[in-house]
Amino acid sequence: MTLPAMIFAAGKGTRMRPLTERTPKPLVTVGNTTLLDHALEQVRRAGLPRAVINTHYLADQIAAHAASISNPEIAISFEPDLLETGGGIRAAAHLLGTQPIMTLNADTVWQGESPAAVLRAAWQADRMKALLLLIPRDRAEGHTGPGDFDLDADGRLRRRRGETAGYIYAGAQILHPQPVYDHDEHAFSLNVIWDEMIAAGSLYGTPYPGNWCDVGRPENIPLAERLL
Known part of the structure; x- marks a missing residue:
């Protein structure tokens, strides 16, 4: 199964200050590699040919970095306003398809099996x-906050x-994007869509x-570098 990949890179990175005062969070380095390149490595490992990166804060730096990369093919979705995760996907619909x-x-960084491989297998x-x-x-x-979900025996x-x-x-995640495209808010979190899917038993x-x-x-950067 060939999937386009969407990498969320538009946020202001307020939790990462002062490192993000002049550098967008996706270009902060972990182990001499930018966070964006760590994500793109997962795209390459999965054999996905195309990635869409949404941008807003210090977007020109991300676009310049992406222009130096030939694998995977990269498209930039610029957001004049911050749209959150759901709005970011909807704004990139013309690049992502249905x-x-x-x-x-x-x-985030992963160490071990490709996250894409785990998702595709399930x-x-x-x-x-x-x-x-x-x-x-x-x-x-x-992670210092609370948990998010419980998992039923059937995986819901x-x-x-x-x-x-x-x-x-x-x-x-792997996501059918049409429910996101159909949502009528301008800026919204994927949590809104996930809650609708939970109610329908499809998340x-x-x-x-x-x-x-x-x-x-x-x-958390030293924690990630020790993990890697």
């Missing part, structure tokens, strides 16, 4: 509207915030068997 897409956050297009990659909360390196997700939630979202999850680190804050 078939399932893979999305990746640009502030993906069932006939019954899933989205399949989220999950990390057990007790293995979520660098349900919300359970706080200390009792067993899993957090690991920043990668699924699969645990990631490798190691993972949230790189959203400067103090």
